[in-house]
Amino acid sequence: MRIDIITVLPELLRSPFEHSILKRAQDKGLVEVHLHDLREYGFGKHKQVDDYQFGGGAGMVMMAEPIFACVEELQAERKYDEIIYMTPDGQTFNQRHANSLSLVENIIILAGHYKGVDQRVRDHLITLELSIGDFVLSGGELAAAVVSDAVIRLLPGVLNDETSALTDSFQDNLLAPPVYTRPAKFRGWEVPEVLRSGDFKKIEDWRHDQAVQRTKDRRPDLLDDKK
Missing domain, CATH: 1.10.1270.20 (tRNA(m1g37)methyltransferase, domain 2)
Known part of the structure; x- marks a missing residue:
């Protein structure tokens, strides 16, 4: 399985995947986790990835162009079963989602930030929107790590006792x-x-x-x- 996570803060996500079960799963070759810095696809010398809202209002919005550029570059290399957006107004993530996602080959997870993403990303690129609860985080990175952990531990060979996950x-x-x-x-x-x-x-x-x-x-x- 391969998980590609798109984020403006890749350093925030490195630690969860460098320890314990998630590290062992990668070391065994059971999963690949790749972090992609969205700013590499940003504009100008400051690598801008966000802008003001049309119509005014507080908070910046993640721009469509950098996200499409990153996702389409990944899609040129392989087919993805799901492109997931972590957002407070998504479906509440549960064990059934984890079970289903553990059966696919490749997924992209977009970690939301600021006031959210341009709606055109959600309308034309995202295939599944998930939330880890009825609260708001500073960004979707920790939520992306939670989803990844729940999915990866279900992969055959990740846990020492194959039946452990079935009794969770x-x-x-x-x-x-x-x-x-x-x-x-x-x-x-x-x-x-x-x-x-x-x-x-x-x-x-x-x-x-x-x-x-x-x-x-x-x-x-x-x-x-x-x-």
Whole structure:
């Protein structure tokens, strides 16, 4: 898989991809992550990539020309399954998006900035608009890293335990059940006996029941989505 991220602040994105699971995935050749500085496609000696809004108003807008130039240069080299724009008014990113994106070959993620991008980029270039929540960040870089992390960890061979991702929260619209590790007794609080029983059928049933109950208590909307 290949992920190309277009940003005006590539230095902000380097660290997340240089550590832990994301670094190992790249070292194993399971994913390529390329950061593209949009200013390389900007205008004039200051490499301008933003301008004032038509009609007035506070905040600058990312210009269409540099974005189209960058994306079209990438498209000349390979076909992209999705061109994603990170924006607060996009679809709320969830596990289903992550699962779907983990099955494709190549994606571009455009990290929004300033007051947003020229609408013509959204109308004629972007294929999927995503948000990581109902709040506004200073830019789309951290959101792009979040989406990339959620997708990359699902790729075969990235996690040491292939089944780990399948038991994460939000798979099958359920939150993950409680988990415990040693010691079996800590300050008088004991690990549930069923988890120490060795009866894997009972353990799986207990985990499922706990996942359902936790979802009912904390995110009942997820259960409504299953209907």
